[in-house]
Amino acid sequence: MTLLQIHEPGETPLPHEGEAALAVGIDLGTTNSVVAFARQSKPAALHDETGRAMVPSVVAWDEVGRAIVGEPARAILADTPDRAVASVKRLMGRGLADVTAIAGVLPYKIESGAGAHDMVRVVAGGRARSPVEISAEILRTLKLRAEAALEKPVERAVVTVPAYFDDAARTATRDAARLAGLEVLRLVNEPTAAALAYGLDRGAEGLYAVYDLGGGTFDFSLLHLEKGVFQVLATGGDTALGGDDFDRLIAERMLSERKHDGLGDVLDTATVKKALLLARQMKEQLSERDQTSGRLDLAGKPSFHALTRGDFEALIAPLVARTVEIARSVLLDAGKVPADVAGVVLVGGSTRTLLVRQAVDAAFGRPPLTDIDPDEVVALGAALQAEALTGGSDSLLLDVNPLSLGLETMGGVVEKIVPRNTPVPVQLAQEFTTYQDGQTAMSIHVVQGEREMAGDCRSLARFELTGIPPMTAGAARIRVVFAVDADSLLTVSASERTTGIEQRVEVKPSYGIDHDEMADMLHAGLDHAEDDMMARLLAESRVDASRALLALDGALAADGDLLSATEKSEIDTAAARLRAAVAADDRNEIGAAAEALETLSKTFAERRMDRGIRRALSGLSVGELERRVGT
Numbered sequence: 001m002t003l004l005q006i007h008e009p010g011e012t013p014l015p016h017e018g019e020a021a022l023a024v025g026i027d028l029g030t031t032n033s034v035v036a037f038a039r040q041s042k043p044a045a046l047h048d049e050t051g052r053a054m055v056p057s058v059v060a061w062d063e064v065g066r067a068i069v070g071e072p073a074r075a076i077l078a079d080t081p082d083r084a085v086a087s088v089k090r091l092m093g094r095g096l097a098d099v100t101a102i103a104g105v106l107p108y109k110i111e112s113g114a115g116a117h118d119m120v121r122v123v124a125g126g127r128a129r130s131p132v133e134i135s136a137e138i139l140r141t142l143k144l145r146a147e148a149a150l151e152k153p154v155e156r157a158v159v160t161v162p163a164y165f166d167d168a169a170r171t172a173t174r175d176a177a178r179l180a181g182l183e184v185l186r187l188v189n190e191p192t193a194a195a196l197a198y199g200l201d202r203g204a205e206g207l208y209a210v211y212d213l214g215g216g217t218f219d220f221s222l223l224h225l226e227k228g229v230f231q232v233l234a235t236g237g238d239t240a241l242g243g244d245d246f247d248r249l250i251a252e253r254m255l256s257e258r259k260h261d262g263l264g265d266v267l268d269t270a271t272v273k274k275a276l277l278l279a280r281q282m283k284e285q286l287s288e289r290d291q292t293s294g295r296l297d298l299a300g301k302p303s304f305h306a307l308t309r310g311d312f313e314a315l316i317a318p319l320v321a322r323t324v325e326i327a328r329s330v331l332l333d334a335g336k337v338p339a340d341v342a343g344v345v346l347v348g349g350s351t352r353t354l355l356v357r358q359a360v361d362a363a364f365g366r367p368p369l370t371d372i373d374p375d376e377v378v379a380l381g382a383a384l385q386a387e388a389l390t391g392g393s394d395s396l397l398l399d400v401n402p403l404s405l406g407l408e409t410m411g412g413v414v415e416k417i418v419p420r421n422t423p424v425p426v427q428l429a430q431e432f433t434t435y436q437d438g439q440t441a442m443s444i445h446v447v448q449g450e451r452e453m454a455g456d457c458r459s460l461a462r463f464e465l466t467g468i469p470p471m472t473a474g475a476a477r478i479r480v481v482f483a484v485d486a487d488s489l490l491t492v493s494a495s496e497r498t499t500g501i502e503q504r505v506e507v508k509p510s511y512g513i514d515h516d517e518m519a520d521m522l523h524a525g526l527d528h529a530e531d532d533m534m535a536r537l538l539a540e541s542r543v544d545a546s547r548a549l550l551a552l553d554g555a556l557a558a559d560g561d562l563l564s565a566t567e568k569s570e571i572d573t574a575a576a577r578l579r580a581a582v583a584a585d586d587r588n589e590i591g592a593a594a595e596a597l598e599t600l601s602k603t604f605a606e607r608r609m610d611r612g613i614r615r616a617l618s619g620l621s622v623g624e625l626e627r628r629v630g631t
């Protein structure tokens with residue numbers, strides 16, 4: 001009940017997207033979000049009345065359950081944490097099992113969704129809500145801001161997502177936008193958007209790096225630019241490393257200074273929050289000044305803390321070193337050296353920290369690109385893309401699918417249908433046939449990953465194509481179509497061509513791949529290339545051998561009388577040798593035994609053919625015979 005490949009994929013383009021009106025670019029961040037708009041290829045972030053572009057990605061609920069988003073929600077989070085939610089992006093498209101690893105860093109209660117594999121629910125403001133609902137509140141706020149600034153309704157957006165976001169997380173993001181009344185024109189990878197903002201797509205082809213250090217996450221991506229298309233070559237990072245950790249180190253230092261001065265504090269949440277808030281302000285000041293100081297007022301006992309940039313840098317040096325290490329290992333895994341990189345883009349508020357800039361400069365031997373505000377750069381790139389997609393400008397970016405998509409075929413071998421880094425949208429089809437006589441159903445197993453064997457890839461979906469009329473093995477024509485839309489979301493359909501029956505699934509994996517898993521999957525393909533090739537060759541030779549043995553059994557049952565006893569026993573011996581080779585997983589022996597069997601059964605095959613012809617002709621009149629030969 002499995003598939004055999006017949007044809008190589010053939011490409012069919014998807015229909016064009018419809019004409020669109022005003023569209024904005026949105027960076028939906030873990031810590032902060034930004035909305036931007038581009039006119040004549042000039043993007044600008046949209047500010048609130050006070051001139052702030054960043055909206056803290058925090059949602060709170062008031063007594064009657066109304067949502068409050070951004071700065072005021074952040075204030076509520078500080079006072080009454082059970083009424084507010086931050087960092088919800090970490091939960092997008094994730095099931096309970098996926099988040100246990102990060103649950104420790106999230107200060108709110110998480111429940112499992114309705115089904116075992118459903119997205120988690122967040123309990124806050126007296127209710128359980130899905131991450132999609134909560135993200136939608138942030139997006140709604142951004143939409144309103146854009147409408148106020150542009151004085152027009154805004155119904156379309158390009159939204160950015162981390163390069164490692166899988167299908168589930170991308171779908172969740174798109175659903176959140178829809179809920180907020182925004183049609184997503186395209187989901188664009190954050191590093192790609194940042195590179196676009198710098199106009200790198202119009203520059204020299206080559207390798208670019210994007211170093212993104214935000215509040216709680218570090219992402220490092222390598223992009224390859226070719227013919228105006230960015231491919232995410234490799235990504236790496238740490239989902240628990242960012243500016244918040246810098247704050248923590250400063251806060252700890254201040255609290256220990258107080259202890260040293262005889263001010264014994266009760267280290268409850270409120271105390272820690274106050275210290276963190278002050279730490280953050282001091283940290284941000286040190287991006288501009290050489291030294292700063294702050295007053296920490298706890299339990300009516302104030303203390304004063306001085307912090308020089310040198311002190312601060314000594315505190316955070318190990319964390320910064322770690323980001324550089326991650327960047328190095330991503331480069332190494334991609335088989336590149338720092339000198340191969342044509343430019344490094346800095347993204348994220350924490351890259352304002354001077355030590356970070358110096359460390360990146362030193363690691364790559366060139367100053368990073370810092371002209372564009374690192375808080376806004378992703379949103380600006382998204383806005384440019386939104387303008388391009390609505391016809392306002394002529395530069396059109398294509399994105400690529402991040403991991404190969406394929407099907408499991410006979411022997412557990414993966415047939416890659418949409419290879420990694422294929423520009424999307426794309427629709428690729430491949431034909432398969434049945435393996436056994438009379439096979440009436442076929443199970444389709446869709447997998448994602450770079451490995452050659454299905455067991456080593458991520459399973460995305462399984463479905464059955466049933467109702468295939470019984471035919472001899474190889475007669476059915478099963479066409480499987482993989483359609484990947486512009487957001488890397490996949491629909492798979494299978495149809496039997498002679499009967500027209502069709503089955504279709506929208507592939508929505510119920511839980512996500514985390515950052516590390518994604519990076520592992522990308523690298524695993526390279527690491528295991530040789531082993532995988534051997535495994536694949538072995539699996540294929542096993543399939544060929546089994547098919548030959550199956551055919552032989554059928555032939556012997558039907559026409560065994562055409563063989564003499566000696567011939568029959570010779571063939572039986574050769575068949576037994578092949579069976580033993582298959583059982584022993586010995587590829588060379590399978591090859592040799594299969595060849596020996598084929599040579600031996602050649603005469604048998606010829607005699608069967610003669611008999612077949614004689615049978616076909618017997619009983620036919622000359623007239624009929626002429627007609628048959630003539631057609």
Ligand code: ADP
Nearest residue numbers: 029030031032214215243284287348349350352
């Ligand atoms: P995310 O991508 O996770 O949404 P951001 O890119 O908005 O996060 O980064 C937020 C982080 O940047 C916070 O830790 C914040 O303190 C830090 N940050 C903002 N401004 C500065 C600055 N001037 N100097 C150092 N860090 C800063």
Ligand code: MG
Nearest residue numbers: 029030214348
């Ligand atoms: Mg960000």
